């Protein structure tokens with residue numbers, strides 16, 4: 001097999017002469033290793049056609065997916081973080097924020113917008129994990145609070161899409177206050193009878209899980225999403241026991257009664273439209289519906305009964 005052997009030594013191809021496939025043309029699923037073109041992957045909403053693995057996507061992708069014709073109006077797009085604690089870790093907090101803004105093109109870890117989804121008005125707040133781990137600082141809390149106010153004022157259903165590592169440690173106590181603030185705003189929304197759907201995506205953890213993410217009239221999740229408060233290592237060390245298989249996956253959390261259902265991203269828009277349609281009184285049917293529900297108990301908390 002002489003032809004198979006490289007007999008001549010020192011054959012080197014300079015880097016600039018090497019031929020490679022351009023970056024971003026192909027996608028390889030991290031779960032099942034199936035390869036697809038990036039265009040196909042995008043068409044399938046970044047879900048693997050073979051095994052259903054849901055790739056993490058950004059707020060911009062959710063807006064495109066949910067809003068009709070990709071048309072929406074962003075709310076409070078220019079809110080940016082201060083540095084109330086003059087926090088410094090490996091670098092100063094304002095410097096970290098500035099670098100992240102430059103690298104991601106985002107102002108903070110959540111974007112809020114309103115528009116039409118399947119012909120119905122909808123307010124959406126969607127988190128961006130690539131902005132400091134989707135951490136909740138005062139800007140995230142404030143933008144969510146204002147989006148809820150908008151939803152309440154115009155009586156438009158509110159959808160929260162969470163993807164977060166939890167509270168932002170560089171804002172410490174100010175971060176934690178956002179939990180109370182967003183929860184209080186959601187209580188007002190529930191009192192006004194405006195529907196709130198919470199979609200938990202991979203990962204939803206920490207102070208986000210402990211506040212607005214779990215307060216939906218419907219709490220739904222993407223398949224395989226990590227959902228929890230503390231990480232498995234911390235829990236294991238605290239309780240001194242091994243954790244069950246699949247612990248903190250959306251499927252496990254559903255089985256234990258914390259979720260209403262799991263939704264494939266490719267079905268999200270349709271399922272959401274159906275759900276919001278059910279929660280809304282039918283037009284023209286106001287009189288009979290009103291008399292039929294007059295004796296029904298009033299909704300007093302964030303949960304639909």
Ligand SMILES: [Zn+2]
Pocket residue numbers: 029030031032033034048049050051052053
């Ligand atoms: Zn796959």
